[in-house]
Amino acid sequence: MDVKEVLVMSFLLAIVESVRSQGPEKTIAWIEAIASALGEREGPGLEGDPMGGVNVLHICPFFSVVQAFVEEFGEEPEEFKVLIEMRRSLAVSNIFCLFHHRIRAKRAEMAGKKASLHLASDANPAGATVYNDDAIVNAGLGRAEVDEMMKKVACIFKFQ
Amino acid sequence: MNLQEAGKLYQSSLEVIKRNQHANGGFYASPPGTRYPFIYVRDHSIVTLGALRAGLVEESRRALRFILAAQKPTGEFPQRCNVDGMDTSYKELQIDCNGVALYALGKYSELHGYDIAEEFWKNVVDAVTFILRNKNDEIHLVHTINSIHEYPAYEHGFEIYANSACCAGILEAVKMGEHLGKEVGDWARQAELIKQSILRCLYSARRRTFVKAIRIKEKGSKPLGYDPFASVISEPDVAEYAPAYFGLLKDRDLRVINTVRKLDAALWDHELGGLNRYPESWDRNNGGYGPWPHFTCQLARHFIRIGDYDRAEVYLGWVLDIAHDYMFPEHISTIARFEEWVDLFRSSGILRDDKMVMIDGIKDHPKWAEGFAYVVYPLIWPHAEYIMAYKDYEDYFLKSGTRWS
Numbered sequence: 001m002d003v004k005e006v007l008v009m010s011f012l013l014a015i016v017e018s019v020r021s022q023g024p025e026k027t028i029a030w031i032e033a034i035a036s037a038l039g040e041r042e043g044p045g046l047e048g049d050p051m052g053g054v055n056v057l058h059i060c061p062f063f064s065v066v067q068a069f070v071e072e073f074g075e076e077p078e079e080f081k082v083l084i085e086m087r088r089s090l091a092v093s094n095i096f097c098l099f100h101h102r103i104r105a106k107r108a109e110m111a112g113k114k115a116s117l118h119l120a121s122d123a124n125p126a127g128a129t130v131y132n133d134d135a136i137v138n139a140g141l142g143r144a145e146v147d148e149m150m151k152k153v154a155c156i157f158k159f160q
Numbered sequence: 161m162n163l164q165e166a167g168k169l170y171q172s173s174l175e176v177i178k179r180n181q182h183a184n185g186g187f188y189a190s191p192p193g194t195r196y197p198f199i200y201v202r203d204h205s206i207v208t209l210g211a212l213r214a215g216l217v218e219e220s221r222r223a224l225r226f227i228l229a230a231q232k233p234t235g236e237f238p239q240r241c242n243v244d245g246m247d248t249s250y251k252e253l254q255i256d257c258n259g260v261a262l263y264a265l266g267k268y269s270e271l272h273g274y275d276i277a278e279e280f281w282k283n284v285v286d287a288v289t290f291i292l293r294n295k296n297d298e299i300h301l302v303h304t305i306n307s308i309h310e311y312p313a314y315e316h317g318f319e320i321y322a323n324s325a326c327c328a329g330i331l332e333a334v335k336m337g338e339h340l341g342k343e344v345g346d347w348a349r350q351a352e353l354i355k356q357s358i359l360r361c362l363y364s365a366r367r368r369t370f371v372k373a374i375r376i377k378e379k380g381s382k383p384l385g386y387d388p389f390a391s392v393i394s395e396p397d398v399a400e401y402a403p404a405y406f407g408l409l410k411d412r413d414l415r416v417i418n419t420v421r422k423l424d425a426a427l428w429d430h431e432l433g434g435l436n437r438y439p440e441s442w443d444r445n446n447g448g449y450g451p452w453p454h455f456t457c458q459l460a461r462h463f464i465r466i467g468d469y470d471r472a473e474v475y476l477g478w479v480l481d482i483a484h485d486y487m488f489p490e491h492i493s494t495i496a497r498f499e500e501w502v503d504l505f506r507s508s509g510i511l512r513d514d515k516m517v518m519i520d521g522i523k524d525h526p527k528w529a530e531g532f533a534y535v536v537y538p539l540i541w542p543h544a545e546y547i548m549a550y551k552d553y554e555d556y557f558l559k560s561g562t563r564w565s
Contacts, residue, residue: 043233045247051515058512111246152513 006066014093015095019079024086026092039106046111046159047104054139056153060123062096063154069132070125086136093121093155104157113159120146121155163558170550172486173543174214180540181219182243185226187402187540189240195518195536198248200240201227203541206454210544212268213551214545220268221276227261228280235290237261238501239306246565254306255294258287259325263406266332269339277336284368288333288347291326296379299361300353302326303379306370309437311444317376317389321399323370327354328406336460355408359415369419370400372438383389393446396426397438398455405458411465420462424471432532433478435459447522447535448501453479457545464552472557479542486565488543490536498522498533 018027019027048055070076080095092098097118117135122128129150136146139158151155180188186199187207196203208223230245231237237257239249262284277284295302301318308321314324325439330351337344363370372393374384381387400423403409404416411417427436434451459477482492493501502519505511518536525534 041234043247045232045238045249046242047248049250107247111244 008062008065009069009072012065012095015083016077016079017074019082024079024082027079027099028064028083028086031099035102036106037101040110041106042103044111045107046109046113048155048157051149051153052120054141054149054156054158056149056157057155058153060093060096060121060154062093062100063123066096066123067095067125076125088130089122089132089134091125091130091135093130101157108159111159115160117158117160119156119158120150120159122150123154161473166480166550166553169265169480169483169486170547171482173210173547173550174216176487176538176540176543177211177214177216177547178219181223184231184245185222185224185282186243186245187223189541190536190539193201194538195514195521196539198240198242199226199230199245201230201237201257202254202260205257205264207540208264209267209543210547212264212271213544213548217272221272223269224265224276224382225280228265228276228283231261231283231286235286235293237287239310251310252305252312253262254290254310254322255302255304256322256325258291259322259327259329259406261334262287262329263325266329266336269332269336274336274339276328280338281340281342284333284336291330292347292350294379295350295354296376296381296384298384299374300357300359300383302354302376303323303376306375311442313440314393314438315373317373318362319352319373319399320358320370320397321402323354323358323362324402324406327351327358327408358403358408359489363415364394367394367414367422369396369405369422370415372397372400395439395442396423396461398423398427398435398452398458399437401458401462405463411462416462417466420459423459423555431472431494434482435475435493437491443504444496445493445501446532447470447491447518448498450491450493450497450533450535451478452491452542453482453488454539454542454545457542457549459550461552464549464556467556469557472553476553479546479549483527484534484537487538489525489534490539490542492527493507493533494534495531495533528535 015027018030018087048057083095083098084092087098101118108116118132119135119139120129120131136143146156187204189196189198189200189203203228208220212220222268223353226245230241230249238247239251239254242248265277291302302323304319304322305312305316307315307319309315326548330347334344334348334351367518372395375389375391376387378387386388400419409416429436429451432451436451436454437455439531440449442480456475460472463472463475522533522535525537527534
């Protein structure tokens with residue numbers, strides 16, 4: 001038994017249980033509260049590789065965990081899909097994007113940045129790019145430029 | 161060795177260091193527009209030591225204030241940060257950064273006073289506390305994921321550079337604390353435990369050399385023998401010189417002499433000269449396997465300190481020879497080895513985009529036409545090591561007029 005894997009699975013199952021018992025809004029607030037606390041613990045920081053005015057991640061550090069979960073349980077739970085759909089316009093690709101984005105935003109906020117925009121990502125089982133069009137415009141980019149970058153990266157965001 | 165050229169290279173190294181210090185105090189690992197335009201704590205701290213040795217006091221002060229302010233709330237120093245001191249790390253824990261930052265602060269304080277140590281005392285406490293939180297109390301060694309080569313497959317566990325740096329860093333913190341009237345008795349005891357464990361567990365009496373690492377997956381594994389990684393990496397690695405580099409042992413200590421003898425025999429590059437960092441078979445030879453000037457300088461200092469003038473000449477002479485326009489690359493390789501590396505990484509599907517930038521840099525370098533791959537040019541770290549080696553050479557062989565051997 002890999003204890004760390006058990007803890008990760010527990011967290012994902014806790015999300016499922018929370019959506020059922022507390023509802024999606026409270027679950028998102030709960031996930032974001034945990035992420036903020038972790039971001040605060042890590043301290044100020046600007047994540048990602050700077051590239052053409054935005055920052056990128058070449059791989060999603062959480063995706064393999066999501067994939068393992070989906071493989072084990074057959075498919076992505078409906079509870080995840082509900083949460084992802086609620087944040088779809090923020091370019092959320094998988095359940096951990098909610099969590100990861102909040103950690104990143106908290107750390108950037110501590111580093112003096114006013115906003116952390118999540119432009120696009122494709123770290124979902126289908127590998128389909130999801131976009132945050134408002135953020136893309138706000139970052140001064142177009143979908144075509146984002147698509148070009150997404151050929152090489154898993155996630156694009158911008159600190160302002 | 162051409163002494164006139166060696167002196168010019170020393171002067172150039174001073175300029176390179178000064179030119180690559182941002183106004184905020186951070187030393188770039190490589191200049192803006194090149195491969196590593198960030199402040200890497202390890203590189204920065206060693207460059208600070210070089211600046212100190214060269215008498216660049218104001219530069220050292222700014223460097224130390226910068227790096228201490230970049231510490232994370234957990235007490236950990238990041239892998240790297242931007243010029244504003246914001247964490248931009250992309251790799252997991254490299255605990256030796258805590259050690260080298262404390263070590264540089266201690267060396268500065270010894271020479272120029274304790275005002276920075278006093279002002280940043282909370283950072284010192286947090287840095288030591290963080291190290292000790294990562295110490296395993298069964299073996300009394302510090303656990304890390306990355307160390308000097310940033311290569312977990314080879315360094316994850318109790319690694320010799322990380323442990324030497326952390327031990328030396330805590331010992332410096334003890335000295336600073338004693339000077340400032342702080343209670344540091346427990347730190348002194350903990351540092352001694354680490355030191356004794358380095359000498360007992362990271363040294364093979366049968367081989368009469370230090371070993372690279374005890375691979376252990378979890379820092380808290382107990383008993384260690386049941387950890388899934390439990391194994392020892394005993395191949396030659398330049399990091400095995402770390403106990404002497406950080407002053408835990410004298411260079412004349414037989415354990416150090418034998419270790420360096422092994423490194424010299426196993427890692428000296430017979431085609432290119434210079435010292436490789438570890439055997440080629442461990443791979444991750446970005447740009448092609450080959451010798452590194454900063455590691456060659458480190459062992460040059462060993463040969464100088466034990467009075468082996470001939471070997472010191474060979475080592476330092478090689479460093480002088482490979483400098484291009486009085487500047488150093490990270491390492492050099494041959495075109496054949498470079499092509500082998502490209503082929504291997506490409507066919508394995510692990511040739512990243514940023515490596516393509518590096519490949520262009522190598523092929524565009526003037527030395528390519530002479531048959532050499534100059535990888536990451538210039539890198540600042542080797543200039544600091546050269547400054548320290550040159551000053552040692554000057555002190556031992558030139559000023560005193562002594563030729564020891």
